[in-house]
Amino acid sequence: DVKVTQSSRYLVKRTGEKVFLECVQDMDHENMFWYRQDPGLGLRLIYFSYDVKMKEKGDIPEGYSVSREKKERFSLILESASTNQTSMYLCASRTGTGTEGYTFGSGTRLTVV
Amino acid sequence: GENVEQHPSTLSVQEGDSAVIKCTYSDSASNYFPWYKQELGKRPQLIIDIRSNVGEKKDQRIAVTLNKTAKHFSLHITETQPEDSAVYFCAAKWGAQKLVFGQGTRLTINP
Numbered sequence: 001d002v003k004v005t006q007s008s009r010y011l012v013k014r015t016g017e018k019v020f021l022e023c024v025q026d027m028d029h030e031n032m033f034w035y036r037q038d039p040g041l042g043l044r045l046i047y048f049s050y051d052v053k054m055k056e057k058g059d060i061p062e063g064y065s066v067s068r069e070k071k072e073r074f075s076l077i078l079e080s081a082s083t084n085q086t087s088m089y090l091c092a093s094r095t096g097t098g099t100e101g102y103t104f105g106s107g108t109r110l111t112v113v
Numbered sequence: 114g115e116n117v118e119q120h121p122s123t124l125s126v127q128e129g130d131s132a133v134i135k136c137t138y139s140d141s142a143s144n145y146f147p148w149y150k151q152e153l154g155k156r157p158q159l160i161i162d163i164r165s166n167v168g169e170k171k172d173q174r175i176a177v178t179l180n181k182t183a184k185h186f187s188l189h190i191t192e193t194q195p196e197d198s199a200v201y202f203c204a205a206k207w208g209a210q211k212l213v214f215g216q217g218t219r220l221t222i223n224p
Binding site: 059090106 | 119147159210212217
């Protein structure tokens with residue numbers, strides 16, 4: 001079973017703090033994704049990566065950056081957290097070939113106060 | 114870019130009845146359409162998917178239909194059970210890797 005692990009389940013940060021959300025997958029998947037989930041808006045893509053050190057902007061990249069130094073790890077960075085970034089953040093991965101479905105992590109509920 | 118609209122946002126049905134959730138997409142090049150189920154406090158899980166070369170796919174009580182001409186696809190759940198209560202998301206593949214998701218449908222099964 002593919003495992004996608006997000007390091008924190010709940011996180012509370014102050015406005016202006018730099019925040020790191022970590023995601024690790026154990027199945028050698030090429031593609032990794034960061035989404036945020038908000039009621040009524042579904043899942044919106046922030047950034048994704050299709051290879052080590054490669055990244056592409058999704059639909060809502062403003063205020064975020066990412067890092068993929070190793071294949072198994074994809075980090076989401078909030079450079080200066082703001083209250084409108086309070087949300088559920090979901091990491092996902094998939095192989096570059098074959099099945100196209102994502103495997104999601106359990107999510108990190110971030111609250112910025 | 115791709116846009117996916119999902120309806121309804123909430124759906125309440127009696128146990129044993131059928132539930133239908135509908136999605137429309139904008140990019141005619143999309144060729145892969147998965148459905149995810151997210152139970153309360155849990156991660157989204159893939160429950161069924163369909164590719165653009167077929168019009169219907171069934172897995173026990175769950176079926177998905179695709180109308181490429183109209184650019185819409187639907188999830189059908191028959192003989193609903195309490196454990197079907199969850200939020201359901203449709204999605205469409207955009208480009209080589211990305212999935213664009215609908216807004217989600219909260220399905221409640223009433224005993």
